[in-house]
Amino acid sequence: MKNVLILxxxxxxxxxxxxxxTNSFINKANDFFLKNGFEVKNTHIENGYDIKEEVEKFQWAxxxxxxxxxxxxGVPWITKKYFDETFTQGVHYLSDGRSRDDAxxxxxxxxxxxxxxxMLSLTYNCPExxxxxxxxxxxxxxxxxxxxxxxxxxxxxxxxxxxxxxVHDIFKGDLNLDAELEKFEKVLTKNFL
Numbered sequence: 001m002k003n004v005l006i007l008x009x010x011x012x013x014x015x016x017x018x019x020x021x022t023n024s025f026i027n028k029a030n031d032f033f034l035k036n037g038f039e040v041k042n043t044h045i046e047n048g049y050d051i052k053e054e055v056e057k058f059q060w061a062x063x064x065x066x067x068x069x070x071x072x073x074g075v076p077w078i079t080k081k082y083f084d085e086t087f088t089q090g091v092h093y094l095s096d097g098r099s100r101d102d103a104x105x106x107x108x109x110x111x112x113x114x115x116x117x118x119m120l121s122l123t124y125n126c127p128e129x130x131x132x133x134x135x136x137x138x139x140x141x142x143x144x145x146x147x148x149x150x151x152x153x154x155x156x157x158x159x160x161x162x163x164x165x166x167v168h169d170i171f172k173g174d175l176n177l178d179a180e181l182e183k184f185e186k187v188l189t190k191n192f193l
Contacts, residue, residue: 004033004192005061008044009068011076017069021123021170021177025067028181029121032188038063045082054086063192064118064159066150070125075150083153111158118159119191120150121184122166162191 006029010022026042033040041057043049058064068075075083126137134140144151144164151161165187167180 001037001039002062002192003039003041003060004063004065005057006030006033006040006042007064007066007068007079007082008042008046009066009075009079009082010044011046011069011071011078017071021167022067022069024177024181025121025123025167025184028184029065029067029188032185033192036193038192043082045078049082049086051085051089054082055089058086058113062116063162064116064154065121066118067121069123073146087153087157111156114158116159117162117191118154119162119187120147120164121187122147122164123170124166124168125171126168128166128168163187 006026008022008026010019011017012019030040030042041060043054043057066079068079071077074080122143130136130138131143131146132140138146143166144161147164154161165184167175167184169175
């Protein structure tokens with residue numbers, strides 16, 4: 001049996017980001033994993049957490065799914081704080097990979113969660129066309145390149161990426177949630193089955 005940790009990185013803002021969309025994807029993921037025989041643990045970061053327990057969850061997990069709304073081009077600050085507190089407890093990266101005895105060992109190669117994988121699932125106001133477009137805000141960066149800090153955080157700890165999912169234009173007014181949840185489930189199937 002495979003173990004998956006689902007992290008809800010949402011941060012509440014009245015009238016702007018109340019968490020309903022994030023919860024729809026979290027609920028879909030929980031149903032998907034349970035239906036497919038995974039053991040599931042959840043952390044809703046905004047509701048608080050025990051650092052020691054979170055460290056144990058990462059040790060237990062084979063997979064991590066991080067669901068979050070993109071705020072100002074990154075994770076909500078409480079999610080960054082969660083990583084700062086949880087990942088600095090030593091068990092995830094006791095070594096940054098370098099060695100005084102072996103110059104071939106490079107910085108960032110010593111993460112202790114090797115063999116584990118992660119998936120990012122994002123909710124975004126920007127249109128999909130903002131990526132891979134040199135004339136747009138992201139200067140031609142892909143979706144994953146625009147989230148390099150999150151990817152490098154997981155990589156530093158030894159995890160390998162799975163395909164990222166993102167829903168775009170969430171404030172446009174014509175979001176078809178059922179269709180997006182169907183797309184999300186297809187990515188979950190591709191990544192985890």
